[in-house]
Amino acid sequence: MPARERRQVASDAGLSKKRVVAEAVRLADREGVAELSMRRLARALGAGAMSLYYYVASKEELLDAMIDVVFEEIELPPEGTDWQSAMRRRAISARQVLARHPWAIGLMESRTSPGPANLRHREAVTACLRRAGFSVLMATHANWLLDSYVYGFALQEAGLPFDGADEFADMAEDVFLPQLPPDEFPYLNESAAVLAAAGYDPAEEFTFGLDLVLAALEPLRVPT
Amino acid sequence: MPARERRQVASDAGLSKKRVVAEAVRLADREGVAELSMRRLARALGAGAMSLYYYVASKEELLDAMIDVVFEEIELPPEGTDWQSAMRRRAISARQVLARHPWAIGLMESRTSPGPANLRHREAVTACLRRAGFSVLMATHANWLLDSYVYGFALQEAGLPFDGADEFADMAEDVFLPQLPPDEFPYLNESAAVLAAAGYDPAEEFTFGLDLVLAALEPLRVPT
DNA sequence: TTCGTACATCGTACGTCGTACGATGTACGA
DNA sequence: TCGTACATCGTACGACGTACGATGTACGAA
Numbered sequence A, B: 001m002p003a004r005e006r007r008q009v010a011s012d013a014g015l016s017k018k019r020v021v022a023e024a025v026r027l028a029d030r031e032g033v034a035e036l037s038m039r040r041l042a043r044a045l046g047a048g049a050m051s052l053y054y055y056v057a058s059k060e061e062l063l064d065a066m067i068d069v070v071f072e073e074i075e076l077p078p079e080g081t082d083w084q085s086a087m088r089r090r091a092i093s094a095r096q097v098l099a100r101h102p103w104a105i106g107l108m109e110s111r112t113s114p115g116p117a118n119l120r121h122r123e124a125v126t127a128c129l130r131r132a133g134f135s136v137l138m139a140t141h142a143n144w145l146l147d148s149y150v151y152g153f154a155l156q157e158a159g160l161p162f163d164g165a166d167e168f169a170d171m172a173e174d175v176f177l178p179q180l181p182p183d184e185f186p187y188l189n190e191s192a193a194v195l196a197a198a199g200y201d202p203a204e205e206f207t208f209g210l211d212l213v214l215a216a217l218e219p220l221r222v223p224t
Numbered sequence C: 001t002t003c004g005t006a007c008a009t010c011g012t013a014c015g016t017c018g019t020a021c022g023a024t025g026t027a028c029g030a
Numbered sequence D: 001t002c003g004t005a006c007a008t009c010g011t012a013c014g015a016c017g018t019a020c021g022a023t024g025t026a027c028g029a030a
Helices: A017-031 A038-044 A049-054 A059-073 A083-100 A103-108 A116-131 A136-158 A164-179 A186-197 A202-220 B017-031 B038-044 B049-054 B059-073 B083-100 B103-108 B116-131 B136-158 B164-179 B186-197 B202-220
Strands: none
Touching: A017 A038, A017 A059, A038 A049, A059 A083, A059 A103, A059 A116, A083 A116, A083 A136, A083 A202, A103 A136, A103 B103, A103 B136, A116 A136, A116 B186, A136 A202, A136 B103, A136 B136, A136 B186, A136 B202, A164 A186, A164 A202, A186 B116, A186 B136, A202 B136, A202 B202, B017 B038, B017 B059, B038 B049, B059 B083, B059 B103, B059 B116, B083 B116, B083 B136, B083 B202, B103 B136, B116 B136, B136 B202, B164 B186, B164 B202
């Protein structure tokens, strides 16, 4: 009921767009985006459901803002190093962030207009590539390729029901192998068996493809 | 009301799981997956809402089945050619199919267990790579890399508000450039201007990255 | 011919959702 | 002192997924 002292930034108790969006992200991380409803979010904030609409025009706008928060968490490519190291860092950061907020990947499909953090990120990446000697066209190619890899990897990773080598080995032996008839899926059986025996860790998969892509992009630039 | 003659395959008029799922895919393609409700789907089939539950245990199961229909549409890597041509064809097919059903990308994030068509696809791809001389580990790397690229590209493409070079040029000049302050986003401005002037077609972007990736994978195999 | 049973269909109802609308209280400048 | 802008929220509406149970049809067995 009370209007509290006005501030640009969120006060510790009062609501604000920042606080609403941040709590929404926390809720989605914890319970999945399907469980995120305006009523639940309001309850988590100790407010009435309709109070949220003072800070957010609609649930769609809330989801847009949540995605932009995720982009804010991704490290920009650092300046002052070679382009490969810079792009490597930002890709690894992006993958970490998207693993923390897997729902973000699913939301991206339906959202067309990028938020401010997204734009800032694209600008920084493009700047890094252009300064490294990529032409506008080649920088565009590199951008598409790198982003596709990062997003696609995160999408696949989000669907994995295990983390780490141990869980993978357990799942492979207890779930995959028994469910895959060897005569119908001989190669998948072979893969599951060999990988589990070798202590394969899917978490290390990311850097392999990333480094391959970075190396493949190197000849496309004209060093200045 | 009437029970109609029993058949394994869907008769022309009666309901069946196949028909329900197919109509759901059509509805999602046309209106977006957010507009897909059990009631709307039933109406489109000329049935009552609850009738669908005779063929589908829940909406979740329906969504799973829809995704598997999408995987069925993707061409398997053809046998009898070199591995690069085979993987190239199936990647291009996958990208086409996912562009036709963009909602599928968004659904994948929340779904962990692959359907039968998905499994058949993975088996065929793994077989192709193994027969081309990739070790189990290298085939796994290649699989992850290629799938990440394809899915990630489709995800980004789904978010694009334009198709083809003309629409891109229009958007770049009418929307992007006016919305991006040149002092804050100099490189994005440069890119938009140069690409629009050069008649850049985002539809051709896919094969560039794909061929780069395929070439980068080539040295990883041990030809037999 | 009768009748039980399995198949297929659907109406109703419940709890939840997003949110339009308008009421209410507070703080502050005039 | 009072109007106005800010901030909060209760109520209500239509749509959602689906549990439950009723209903009708076809067909094999008696």
